[in-house]
Each structure stands twice: as structure tokens, then as C-alpha cells.
Amino acid sequence: RVVGVTPARIERELAAGRVVVVAGFQGMGDEMEVTTLGRGGSDTTAVALAVALKAQACEIFTDVRGIYTADPRFTPSARLLRRIAYPEMLELASAGARVMHPRAIEIAEAFSMELHVRSSFHAGPGTIICAEEAIMEERNRVRGIAHEEHVARLSVVGVPDRPGIAAAIFAPLAEADIAADVIVQTASHEGVTDMSFTVSSTDGRQAERILAGVARDIGARTVLAQNGLAKVAVVGSGIRGQPGVAATMFRALSDRGINIEMISTSEVRITCIIHADRVKEAVAALHEAFKL
Known part of the structure; x- marks a missing residue:
């Protein structure tokens, strides 16, 4: 720094x-x-x-x-x-x-x-x-399409739904200098929830080992890992509040038969996690759909 x-x-x-x-x-x-x-x-x-x-x-x-x-x-x-x-x-x-x-x-x-x-x-x-x-x-239009290959998804399954659990999961990863992205938590059911997020594939094995210990400490059921994923995103200032951007993105991927594994949004970006072998096709489809 x-x-x-x-x-x-x-x-x-x-x-x-x-x-x-x-x-x-x-x-x-x-x-x-x-x-x-x-x-x-x-x-x-x-x-x-x-x-x-x-x-x-x-x-x-x-x-x-x-x-x-x-x-x-x-x-x-x-x-x-x-x-x-x-x-x-x-x-x-x-x-x-x-x-x-x-x-x-x-x-x-x-x-x-x-x-x-x-x-x-x-x-x-x-x-x-x-x-x-x-x-x-x-403003309020898609300006570009970005992608990142070599992404892994980690899921901590059966997480007790109580204050401090998220910190308990992500703090050890931060201490190991592992960046988590595209974080998704399911709705709580009977006091438990599932938490999934992505990391770089190069950090996947280390993150899985760390989470195995965390899962035992917090009483989670198991840790699942999935490799062979990629990230594709549409970017533009103010697009989160622009009607139709998300629908256009999802439709473009659906029309090509590309399954969306995870979704994340920010003020200027909508990100989808897909299988890595479809990323080139996904980028081309989105570029065409948004007439870039």
C-alpha cells in the first residue's frame, strides 16, 4: 500500500x-x-x-x-x-x-x-x-463486458443462523490473504442457512482446508467445493437501477443454454458465475445482446 x-x-x-x-x-x-x-x-x-x-x-x-x-x-x-x-x-x-x-x-x-x-x-x-x-x-447503459476464468465456488452448508457466523467464516480467509467474491447466502430455514462464495482457483484448495476447520468450530454440516467455473459481468454506471439490464443479460445466456450458477450485483456491475467452458460464448452473447 x-x-x-x-x-x-x-x-x-x-x-x-x-x-x-x-x-x-x-x-x-x-x-x-x-x-x-x-x-x-x-x-x-x-x-x-x-x-x-x-x-x-x-x-x-x-x-x-x-x-x-x-x-x-x-x-x-x-x-x-x-x-x-x-x-x-x-x-x-x-x-x-x-x-x-x-x-x-x-x-x-x-x-x-x-x-x-x-x-x-x-x-x-x-x-x-x-x-x-x-x-x-x-450513464445508465452497459459500457463493457468483463470475464475472469479459473474461479472456484465454496459452499459452507448447514451454517447456524446466528450473529457473528459470517465473520467467523471470512476472517480466517482474510488472514490467509484469500479474497472472497460473489457471496450468496440462502434464506434461513429451521435456524440454519447455506453460504456460498467464489475465490480464485489457485486459492481453492487452501480455502477449502481453512473452511473445513471453521465448519467444525461453528457447527456447520459440511463444506463443498466446485472448480471449473468462470465469472462474466456487464458493467456500466447506474445500471443496477436501469430496468431491463438484468433481464437482457439473463435472457442472452439462457438463449445459448448457459446455466447461471450464482448472481451478484453492485451499482455498476451485474456478475454471473457460469461453467468455464462456456465463458467465450457467454461474452460474445452479451456483447451482441447489449449492442456494444
């Missing part, structure tokens, strides 16, 4: 007319030891420096032309977005789009730092990531 940036030396070199090259992905801890910023650290470094230097914008050069309405590898008709709002880009990144890391977008939004994402290999304007106010005409 970036807690501060000291740009004095960079500012001196810039004032002297020099071009400054800064190593991304790393910094110094409280004890002056060299540390790394983790996944997405290079993007995060660039945005944090832009904020500290009070730049007008931060330009991110990458191996793609910008942000697309869907993964062009899955959907050849995917369209390059000229502008996208911070919340939309954050949800796309969180749902699997890998052009920008969520941490970098969070910093940019917090400090209103405009981001320009463009290709290192092709000329072109790329995509501008900015405040919602700059693209109000695009």
Missing part, C-alpha cells in the same frame, strides 16, 4: 531540464527497507507519482490500444472505448479486465487524476479514464 510519495528529487531534476526515469513496482518501508508493491505495482507507481507531481494526466502505455467493450480475443467486434468513468473501469478491472490494476484506478479516482491508456506499438488516442461527470451521456 502506498502511504506517501516524496517527489522533491524528481522535481529538482525536472526543473533542471532532465528526463527522469523512475523504477516502478518498488518503494521503501518504515524501516527504510526496499519493498515491492505487489501485482499492478508499476501502474500504481505511475499514478501515485502523477498525483504527487500534480500532473494534468497520467499516461499508461501498454500492449493494447486501450480499453475495449470486451476482450478482443473473445469478441472480434469489440469496440475501443474513447472514455470510461473511474467506477466502471474499477469494476471491469475487478471482474477480470487486466489492462489496469484496480489499485491504480482507486488512487486515480481518489485524486481525480485523469488516466490515458494507449498502445506502445500503435499510434492512436487510446482510452481516457475520468470522472463520471465528463461522460454523463453514457
Whole structure:
């Protein structure tokens, strides 16, 4: 986590007319030891420096032309977005789009730092990531489709329905640095409920071991695990309150015979968990259904 940036030396070199090259992905801890910023650290470094230097914008050069309405590898008709709002880009990144890391977008939004994402290999304007106010005409419509493969579902079955149970389940996962997503709890029946959520497939086995111990401690009946799943999401500011978006998404998947395993919503995203072998077809179907 970036807690501060000291740009004095960079500012001196810039004032002297020099071009400054800064190593991304790393910094110094409280004890002056060299540390790394983790996944997405290079993007995060660039945005944090832009904020500290009070730049007008931060330009991110990458191996793609910008942000697309869907993964062009899955959907050849995917369209390059000229502008996208911070919340939309954050949800796309969180749902699997890998052009920008969520941490970098969070910093940019917090400090209103405009981001320009463009290709290192092709000329072109790329995509501008900015405040919602700059693209109000695009509000309340789907802007893009994101997907993430290699998802596992874990279900804690027969959970006693009492205060503190959810914390007892998720706290050990957090301590193991395992992120849970798409959390669904069934209605309580005779004092028990079932709780299901998704994790990355790489964390699946460890999460299952942790939950086996938790289940014994809280008196749950069993823990079930399912691999071979994927996440597909439609993203757009304000779409949760927009009539027809969810129905269009579910109908598009149904028409292709794609079964929905789990559903989750936020203000700017509707996510479905499906079988991984249908994800490419699902992305194409949703892209067509929303006329992106």
C-alpha cells in the first residue's frame, strides 16, 4: 500500500531540464527497507507519482490500444472505448479486465487524476479514464463486458443462523490473504442457512482446508467445493437501477443454454458465475445482446 510519495528529487531534476526515469513496482518501508508493491505495482507507481507531481494526466502505455467493450480475443467486434468513468473501469478491472490494476484506478479516482491508456506499438488516442461527470451521456447503459476464468465456488452448508457466523467464516480467509467474491447466502430455514462464495482457483484448495476447520468450530454440516467455473459481468454506471439490464443479460445466456450458477450485483456491475467452458460464448452473447 502506498502511504506517501516524496517527489522533491524528481522535481529538482525536472526543473533542471532532465528526463527522469523512475523504477516502478518498488518503494521503501518504515524501516527504510526496499519493498515491492505487489501485482499492478508499476501502474500504481505511475499514478501515485502523477498525483504527487500534480500532473494534468497520467499516461499508461501498454500492449493494447486501450480499453475495449470486451476482450478482443473473445469478441472480434469489440469496440475501443474513447472514455470510461473511474467506477466502471474499477469494476471491469475487478471482474477480470487486466489492462489496469484496480489499485491504480482507486488512487486515480481518489485524486481525480485523469488516466490515458494507449498502445506502445500503435499510434492512436487510446482510452481516457475520468470522472463520471465528463461522460454523463453514457450513464445508465452497459459500457463493457468483463470475464475472469479459473474461479472456484465454496459452499459452507448447514451454517447456524446466528450473529457473528459470517465473520467467523471470512476472517480466517482474510488472514490467509484469500479474497472472497460473489457471496450468496440462502434464506434461513429451521435456524440454519447455506453460504456460498467464489475465490480464485489457485486459492481453492487452501480455502477449502481453512473452511473445513471453521465448519467444525461453528457447527456447520459440511463444506463443498466446485472448480471449473468462470465469472462474466456487464458493467456500466447506474445500471443496477436501469430496468431491463438484468433481464437482457439473463435472457442472452439462457438463449445459448448457459446455466447461471450464482448472481451478484453492485451499482455498476451485474456478475454471473457460469461453467468455464462456456465463458467465450457467454461474452460474445452479451456483447451482441447489449449492442456494444
